[in-house]
Amino acid sequence: MIKLEKRPQPSRKLSLATPLIAVFVTMIAGGLLFMALGKNPFEAIATIFWEPLFGEFAFYYRPQLLVKGGPLILIAIGLSLGFRAGIWNIGAEGQYIIGALCGAGVALAFYPMESFFIFPLMILAGALGGWAWAMIPALLKVKFGTNEILVSLMLVYVAEQLLASMSLGLMKNPQGFGFPGSRNLQEYPSAFNAELIAGTGMHWGVLFAFIAVIFAYVLLNRHILGFNIRLTGEAPRAARFAGVSPTRLVLFCLGTAGALAGLAGMFEVAGPSGQVSIDFNAGYGFTAIIVAFLGRLHPVGILLAGLLMALTYIGGEIAQSNMGLPAAAIQVFQGMLLFFLLALDLLTNYRIRFAVKGAA
């Protein structure tokens, strides 16, 4: 007979170990999945986790790690603040799209003027756009008590339609021969989010992601606001007695998450992606949820988790072209990771006792 006994304090060691165990278990389960698809499981796992870092073409793939990891980390840092306080923003995908639209909108409005202030203005617009989009669920929650999970998610679909409308209408490239999609910002020097150091994948968005990690770390460990966030998540009643304002917390957490997601979208549209198009959003907003949990909602953990998740994206693409592994298999793989992580969390919070039946 198995009995669960709640630990007085979550185990610190296991809290650090469970993400690693979860990754390992996911590799095994993923291997079985790939085997079921008729692929060599060892080859597939090696292709996903080894090839991008140390394979023959690693010089090409390594920079991609930052390009793909940057937006994931940026979004996940914002989400983790809210998740810690029990504020569930799951509409980061929508905030990401709106940030991209606002950033690109500024650039396209100034085209073809060249000036130093255009790019900073785009950054501002991207952050503001994402922030404003996240303020909708935040204000509705604060004013009417509306569930932020459902509202933020509904706004993803609204944002997707808006994106379609923009890339087919207002932002469509007038010289694009009727194809949907905006001008390519990579060909517009003042707006192009170019690599800061050539060949590394390091662009402004990645830099912002690193800064966000540091800020979040300081906020959570050294600032009263961060303390209040943690307090609200771990002991809501105590937080209320201590005079923590839930309203301010909701506005801050959702607003920050929105602004960071908006920034991620803006850097993506001005850099790696280059243009506003119907299928511009690649699901980073949803994958970032996995990243946030995998990183234990801790800034440093999120940094590592973001890079790992970027690795599975890149490795998945390689496996797709080299081994014919379906793209969806990698999506399943990422989903499994979250499952195992949540299941293994049991070990962190509870002790498992094997009691002889009838003895107790």
Place this chain on the structure above:
Amino acid sequence: MDLSAINPVLLIASLMVAATPLLLAAVGELVVERAGVLNLGVEGMMIVGAIGGFAISVESGSPYLGLVAAMIAGAVLSLLFAFLTQFALANQVASGLALTLFGLGLSALMGQGYVGIKPPAMGKLDIPILSDLPVVGPILFGHDPVLYIGIALTAGVWAVLKYSRIGLILRAVGENHDAAHALGYNVIRVRVLAIMFGGACAGLGGAYISLIRVPQWTEGMTAGIGWIALALVVFASWKPWRVLLGAYLFGGINVLQLNLQAAGIAIPVEYLAMSPYIITILVLVIMSADKSRAPASLGRIFHASG
């Protein structure tokens, strides 16, 4: 624009079809939530039901077998959620999200060979005289059987929750799981069964989209209906008949905006397509003023420490 092209009788008939997947998923989730569990994985279970049902009915040639398979697929997937939340005591919001993310990936993987295939058609109800009546015929007597199952399910859930002992136990578990446990009810078992029922309903709703409403398979074809179903349960204040009302309302909005698109109204297509989601938000805002109806133990983890 030519609004006269919109036929009110056909509009109502197609509204009922559009509402059915929503109704099925929402009634299932209603039972889950009345048992005190918040399963945000409805979208994931729906889409897996959609492809599971589609694949089986294409392979077997029988749409009915497909529907059964979809229910099984939804219930099996929901077991993952049940394991995470009831035995591993994981956070319900996170587990539900995991289920949706996993389900979307899994369905895309399963559906690879099924894009562009037509599923076997399901017969419509055809009662000699009644179905041929003008107006009433196509609205009341001319649908596929699943649509009637959806309405019957609503009535069944209502009756069971209100009048039966099982319903009473389920509600007790949802309102106060500690008290229910103290009375000797097996909280975990009740919840696992409720979660599986919700999964089966969501799976059936998904299969309704891929087999009857559309009918074909495309990736991500549930397009947020699972999430709207979750909103619908709030809208309905956890009451079955109001779920039916709400589903028809949303179905109506959806059909109307599709008709307006077809009629070539001056509003761009994308803005019309946004409308169901925006209206969902508006409805949530209006309904969230009154939270008193929510099951008291909704979303809380139960662990019998004694």
